[in-house]
Amino acid sequence: MIPRHLVIGVAAMLVLVLSMSLYLRQMRRRAAELQATAADARPVAPPASGPTETVTLYVADDEAGILRPRSAQIPLPGGRQQRAEELLRALLGIYQQPGSPHPLAPAADIRSIYLVDPGVAVIDLNAPFADQHRSGILDEQLTVNSLVETLAVNVPGVRRVRILVEGRTRETLAGHADLTEFFDVTAVGQALAEKARQ
Amino acid sequence: MPFPATKKTLAALLSALLFLAAASSGDEKHLSVYSAVATYSLPVVDRAGREYVGLFELLEPLGRVSARVEGLHWKLRFNDADCDFAAGKTRAKIRGRDFDLPSSFLIENSRGLVPAGSLSSLLPRFLGTSVNFHESARRLFIGDVITHVTAQIDSTNPARLVLNFTGPVNPTISTEPGKLHMVFTRDPLVSPATQSLSFDNRTITQASYAETNGTAELTISGTAPLMATFSNNSRTITVAALSQSMQSAGGAPTGLPPGTSPPPTTENPPSTQSQVPPPIPPPLLTGSGRRFLVVVDPAHGGDERGAALNDKLAEKDVTLGFGRLLRHELDIRGLSVLLLRDADTTLTLDQRAAAANAARGVIYVALHAASQGSGARVYTALLPVEGPGNGAFHAWNGTQTPALPISQGIAAAIVSELLKQEIPAHATSASLRPLNNLSHAAVAVELAPGPNGVNELSSANYQQKAAAAIADAVASQRVALGAQP
Numbered sequence: 001m002i003p004r005h006l007v008i009g010v011a012a013m014l015v016l017v018l019s020m021s022l023y024l025r026q027m028r029r030r031a032a033e034l035q036a037t038a039a040d041a042r043p044v045a046p047p048a049s050g051p052t053e054t055v056t057l058y059v060a061d062d063e064a065g066i067l068r069p070r071s072a073q074i075p076l077p078g079g080r081q082q083r084a085e086e087l088l089r090a091l092l093g094i095y096q097q098p099g100s101p102h103p104l105a106p107a108a109d110i111r112s113i114y115l116v117d118p119g120v121a122v123i124d125l126n127a128p129f130a131d132q133h134r135s136g137i138l139d140e141q142l143t144v145n146s147l148v149e150t151l152a153v154n155v156p157g158v159r160r161v162r163i164l165v166e167g168r169t170r171e172t173l174a175g176h177a178d179l180t181e182f183f184d185v186t187a188v189g190q191a192l193a194e195k196a197r198q
Numbered sequence: 199m200p201f202p203a204t205k206k207t208l209a210a211l212l213s214a215l216l217f218l219a220a221a222s223s224g225d226e227k228h229l230s231v232y233s234a235v236a237t238y239s240l241p242v243v244d245r246a247g248r249e250y251v252g253l254f255e256l257l258e259p260l261g262r263v264s265a266r267v268e269g270l271h272w273k274l275r276f277n278d279a280d281c282d283f284a285a286g287k288t289r290a291k292i293r294g295r296d297f298d299l300p301s302s303f304l305i306e307n308s309r310g311l312v313p314a315g316s317l318s319s320l321l322p323r324f325l326g327t328s329v330n331f332h333e334s335a336r337r338l339f340i341g342d343v344i345t346h347v348t349a350q351i352d353s354t355n356p357a358r359l360v361l362n363f364t365g366p367v368n369p370t371i372s373t374e375p376g377k378l379h380m381v382f383t384r385d386p387l388v389s390p391a392t393q394s395l396s397f398d399n400r401t402i403t404q405a406s407y408a409e410t411n412g413t414a415e416l417t418i419s420g421t422a423p424l425m426a427t428f429s430n431n432s433r434t435i436t437v438a439a440l441s442q443s444m445q446s447a448g449g450a451p452t453g454l455p456p457g458t459s460p461p462p463t464t465e466n467p468p469s470t471q472s473q474v475p476p477p478i479p480p481p482l483l484t485g486s487g488r489r490f491l492v493v494v495d496p497a498h499g500g501d502e503r504g505a506a507l508n509d510k511l512a513e514k515d516v517t518l519g520f521g522r523l524l525r526h527e528l529d530i531r532g533l534s535v536l537l538l539r540d541a542d543t544t545l546t547l548d549q550r551a552a553a554a555n556a557a558r559g560v561i562y563v564a565l566h567a568a569s570q571g572s573g574a575r576v577y578t579a580l581l582p583v584e585g586p587g588n589g590a591f592h593a594w595n596g597t598q599t600p601a602l603p604i605s606q607g608i609a610a611a612i613v614s615e616l617l618k619q620e621i622p623a624h625a626t627s628a629s630l631r632p633l634n635n636l637s638h639a640a641v642a643v644e645l646a647p648g649p650n651g652v653n654e655l656s657s658a659n660y661q662q663k664a665a666a667a668i669a670d671a672v673a674s675q676r677v678a679l680g681a682q683p
Contacts (some may be wrong), residue, residue, distance in 0.1 A: 139570055
């Protein structure tokens with residue numbers, strides 16, 4: 001005769017197997033749905049519109065350890081906030097191209113930019129921007145400097161910049177660059193000018 | 199029950215402070231080791247009337263080493279050699295063969311201690327190379343690393359003593375009335391043919407050699423104040439009376455308190471001599487009498503791994519090894535060092551800043567490592583441009599502001615020394631905590647791969663070069679910072 005505890009054990013395992021297979025089935029369905037959504041290239045929001053302007057993007061160069069000004073022609077909306085977002089997305093586009101001088105993760109994105117008077121800009125990055133950023137003082141500082149300088153030069157009146165990740169304060173970008181404080185646009189500009197003189 | 203993180207931190211800091219106190223004790227015995235791979239010193243401890251050294255610490259800079267305790271046995275693996283030592287026994291097994299120690303092997307806190315007297319026969323079993331041990335002076339020469347010196351008096355007016363070395367040297371120089379002392383801590387200098395030479399000269403009368411407790415010392419005696427000048431890429435030291443030297447150097451050194459040595463100068467050389475002055479050991483005492491403490495902070499640690507430099511190498515491990523090497527390099531230059539992290543412990547940025555500020559150090563050096571780029575980067579704090587002052591109150595994140603110009607000077611000096619070691623380097627600023635929280639000079643050094651790629655980051659040789667450059671730069675700032683060792 002089969003002992004009672006063995007029967008209970010086998011029954012419990014069968015229930016577990018059954019529930020696991022149901023869960024797996026559900027997960028597969030969700031994954032298929034997500035894949036279909038990702039493959040859908042139809043626009044969900046209108047593209048940035050406005051006159052095309054020549055702007056200066058400050059592009060990080062890992063090899064040289066500096067920012068290089070690069071002219072770009074991009075359509076810029078009239079509002080300051082949308083203008084700031086388009087600028088940084090254009091910058092991000094450069095970093096996400098193959099052979100970029102300062103590669104960033106393909107999933108990295110600027111969630112939003114808030115311009116708060118007097119003179120404060122808040123850049124909200126998405127989680128992959130920080131989570132998949134390469135760790136190192138130079139790498140992280142180049143990213144920060146590039147965002148701050150591009151914003152400060154092209155959006156008049158920005159004097160201090162704060163960087164958030166998913167709407168929250170994060171200690172560092174990827175282990176080094178401090179994100180708990182405001183970045184002073186003048187100080188960043190002076191540091192870049194000093195570096196350019198070297 | 200897990201040991202609380204704060205207690206761990208306190209324990210680590212206490213250990214570091216105790217180590218510092220022990221290291222700064224004048225009575226501590228040292229063993230200096232000279233090899234082609236690294237030059238370093240180790241503490242020597244007395245047990246049952248004999249001197250002992252830690253075998254793991256001795257072998258660590260020379261190759262891959264690991265050790266474990268199994269009961270009374272201490273098993274060591276050095277490169278491809280397996281060894282078995284037993285606590286309280288004199289017989290050990292090295293590469294499968296018996297080896298007899300002159301006295302018992304000891305295990306203390308998982309450290310394996312061997313009698314210092316056994317090193318000349320023990321080490322060749324591991325290294326497969328000749329070892330020359332000056333036991334009474336505690337100086338160990340591994341392989342063919344010895345530097346010889348010859349002395350020649352030049353009696354032409356003005357008289358001078360020319361000391362020619364077979365390799366570059368960098369002694370600490372000090373003077374007392376009628377004597378000039380050169381202490382060689384890092385240089386594998388050995389005795390000339392005779393330990394004392396007398397000269398038939400009225401100004402420079404004698405040169406003598408002595409070695410003790412891991413150092414060698416050359417003492418030049420004379421009837422006038424003497425000073426030394428370097429030339430020939432630090433292979434030649436010329437000793438002459440102070441007034442003559444000052445004339446040749448074009449002016450007198452000023453501002454030196456009595457009893458201190460004028461810094462050695464580089465001669466205005468003919469074309470065969472080096473135009474680059476060697477690292478200059480500054481006077482041992484300065485006017486302010488402030489203690490010169492260097493706080494070395496290997497970044498990350500414990501739960502925080504830092505950057506993944508490759509599949510196996512974590513930034514926290516590289517910075518710890520680099521920090522230990524830098525401590526050693528500073529130590530042999532006679533500087534007091536506080537290593538904030540001497541184990542794989544977690545320290546928050548605020549804890550690091552608080553410990554460094556409380557130690558009242560003169561220079562804080564944070565160490566980082568990165569897999570991108572090459573050479574080294576030296577950072578100072580990126581601080582907001584000064585707004586209106588807040589009187590006597592300082593914001594925690596702007597604590598560095600008054601010291602920033604000094605920090606930038608030190609960063610430039612470190613870059614200069616790194617370039618001399620042929621390590622590409624540049625200085626810049628970064629928003630990197632805790633640099634902005636420190637009340638004294640503070641820099642961060644980020645070591646990037648050398649010409650041989652990321653794996654070089656863990657190479658003792660590469661780290662040693664960088665550490666020596668940083669230590670030279672820091673030592674050169676003693677006078678500027680008005681501090682004493």
